[in-house]
Amino acid sequence: MTSRPRPRVLGVAFAALALLSCLSACSDSTKPGTLAQHEMNATPSAQVTAAPAAGAKVIDVTVTGTTVTPDGGRIPIKAGQQVIFKIQADAKGEVHVHSSPATAIFYPAGASQASITITQPGIIEVEIENLGKPVAQLEVQ
Numbered sequence: 503m504t505s506r507p508r509p510r511v512l513g514v515a516f517a518a519l520a521l522l523s524c525l526s527a528c529s530d531s532t533k534p535g536t537l538a539q540h541e542m543n544a545t546p547s548a549q550v551t552a553a554p555a556a557g558a559k560v561i562d563v564t565v566t567g568t569t570v571t572p573d574g575g576r577i578p579i580k581a582g583q584q585v586i587f588k589i590q591a592d593a594k595g596e597v598h599v600h601s602s603p604a605t606a607i608f609y610p611a612g613a614s615q616a617s618i619t620i621t622q623p624g625i626i627e628v629e630i631e632n633l634g635k636p637v638a639q640l641e642v643q
């Protein structure tokens with residue numbers, strides 16, 4: 503996995519909130535699929551009314567075909583900091599966050615966003631699960 507930074511491609515501003523539920527298993531080889539994972543649906547941007555909380559870390563994710571931006575570089579965040587994924591995708595898919603337990607964020611085609619908070623320090627991999635492509639390594643401090 504490289505830590506090469508890449509330009510972000512999203513300029514649209516929308517705000518956060520996501521629905522939470524639990525279920526399912528991780529098909530990733532780096533994580534034993536023993537724990538239940540959180541599942542949530544990203545909120546279509548048109549339905550987002552609130553602005554991001556002050557101090558939130560916004561990560562713009564663009565998925566075009568099998569091309570994902572960013573592409574796996576380190577992104578430092580603080581434990582407990584709100585992380586907002588702003589997703590722009592040409593097809594629906596799943597952002598998978600290898601937190602413990604893992605979090606699956608199902609996003610629709612188009613612009614959407616979802617918010618998570620990670621409280622445990624460590625390196626947390628984020629990938630587009632259905633493409634097997636890395637998005638970022640969250641460096642939780």
Ligand SMILES: [Cu+2]
Pocket residue numbers: 528529530598599600629631
């Ligand atoms: Cu995964």
